[in-house]
Amino acid sequence: xxxxxxxxxxxxxxxxxxxxxxxxxxxxxxxxxxxxxxxxxxxxxxxxxxxxxxxxxxxxxxxxxxxxxxxxxxxxxxxxxxxxxxxxxxxxxxxxxxxxxxxxxxxxxxxxxxxxxxxxxxxxxxxxxxxxxxxxxxxxxxxxxxxxxxxxxxxxxxxxxxxxxxxxxxxxxxxxxxxxxxxxxxxxxxxxxxxxx
Numbered sequence: 001x002x003x004x005x006x007x008x009x010x011x012x013x014x015x016x017x018x019x020x021x022x023x024x025x026x027x028x029x030x031x032x033x034x035x036x037x038x039x040x041x042x043x044x045x046x047x048x049x050x051x052x053x054x055x056x057x058x059x060x061x062x063x064x065x066x067x068x069x070x071x072x073x074x075x076x077x078x079x080x081x082x083x084x085x086x087x088x089x090x091x092x093x094x095x096x097x098x099x100x101x102x103x104x105x106x107x108x109x110x111x112x113x114x115x116x117x118x119x120x121x122x123x124x125x126x127x128x129x130x131x132x133x134x135x136x137x138x139x140x141x142x143x144x145x146x147x148x149x150x151x152x153x154x155x156x157x158x159x160x161x162x163x164x165x166x167x168x169x170x171x172x173x174x175x176x177x178x179x180x181x182x183x184x185x186x187x188x189x190x191x192x193x194x195x196x197x
Contacts, residue, residue: 005049012042058120064101067127069136073101076185083183094150105138108149144170147177 015038025031057063065074077090077100086104089095095103106116119139126132148171151157158164162180169175178184 005046005053008042008046008049012038012046015042055117058117059099059102061098061100061102067123069127069132072187073185076187079186081183081186084186085181085183086185103150104146106146107143108145142176142178144173144175144177 015034019026019031019035019038022031026035061074064070073086076084077087079087081087086100089104090097090100102116106112109115122139163170166175170177
């Protein structure tokens with residue numbers, strides 16, 4: 001996709017150079033069509049493709065961890081602790097390693113992608129123009145829907161007696177998954193093998 005975008009931009013620059021070098025062609029219909037394509041159509045397509053490319057890139061774990069304030073969260077994915085949900089999900093490939101942050105922190109609802117992107121823009125604003133808080137917090141309480149998106153239908157979840165007893169309360173978000181699974185990112189306790197996210 002990156003190469004397609006580069007080729008599109010180069011084609012557009014070539015057409016613009018042609019229009020600027022031969023303004024006499026603008027008097028003809030074909031010249032006006034070329035000018036329209038060069039000045040409006042191709043830039044619009046390139047902008048759309050570039051925007052899409054950057055949206056996809058913002059889903060990657062490497063993008064999330066590119067801010068220094070997130071480094072401890074990336075390191076916590078390598079903690080050797082059975083109680084650390086993020087580490088266990090990451091190390092046992094229960095989530096895609098390339099989209100680990102996005103997999104657990106997006107909202108699996110109709111406008112979840114859009115809300116995640118707005119939250120990401122707020123993160124970027126705070127990181128570059130605002131004041132980074134001493135302790136990071138989620139913008140809203142963690143919803144069970146994000147856990148159930150993957151765990152519903154999984155044998156280990158479906159056959160667990162605690163989950164069977166609490167199924168309705170979990171689905172209705174009356175009981176939080178984090179009431180029992182309360183250990184999140186273990187900051188500052190990365191494993192000694194030196195692995196980083």
